[in-house]
Amino acid sequence: MQARGHHCSRQVVRKHLAALRTGAAEPVRADIPSPxxxxSWIMRARETLTESQGERLLQVRLACPDITRACDLARAFADLVRxxxxxxLLEWIRQAEQDAPKPMKGFAGFLRQDLDAVTARLTLPWSSGVVEGHVNRVKTLKRAMxxxxxxxxxxxxxLTQS
Structure with missing residues (x-):
């Protein structure tokens, strides 16, 4: 074992072998990726994933049908935004409300509540981001003072920090 690069004492090996003989050894856990x-694998473009990341994502998708459906919907929504x-958008919301996992259904319902504003943002070239930034700055100053x-x-x- 030491020739293969494992650095453990004989006592550790003996304990593990004894546990294996009695059936008390813990099984080796699979390397489960974090949510x-x-x-991050789902939201990135497929072309930017390495081969191993693509394989791992495929394994996760095969293991869980809910993640597969959520992945498809998330990529479709990212495409709408990009x-x-x-x-x-309305067709995406219908699909999500129909057969998506519960968190995705909730998100679709939230989008439906303010459908006109979301559709405008995904259609028109204008943004209120600059105004929102100034509002945030004013609120921060107000809180500080x-x-x-x-x-x-x-x-x-x-007025002086504009």
Whole structure:
């Protein structure tokens, strides 16, 4: 064993062999990827996955039909977002509500609640990201100055940090 690169004492080997003989040894656990790792494999383009990552994702998909369906829906949604195909959103929501795992159904229901806004974002070239960034900055300043300064000073800081 040492010639193969294993560095363990004889006593450790003896204990393991004794456990194997009595049937008390724990089985070797499979190398199960973390949910975060599986999610990263699903969300990346297939071309960017290494061969081993593609094989591992295929093993996970074969082991769990729910992950397979969620993977297909997640990739379809990512395609909608990347290529701004808002006209396909309603069909995606129908598919997700029909036979997706429960978390995906919840997400589809959430999108349906604000369908016009989501469709607009996936169709139109404009974004409210800059405005949202300024709102976040103002709220952060307001929280930092709460109870410490007057409105005049808050107004000055907001206007000078634009």
């Amino acid at each position: 975060r790792k599986v999610t 290529h701004q195909r808002g006209y396909l 709460y109870g410490r300064a007057s409105f005049a000073l808050l107004r000055t800081r907001i």
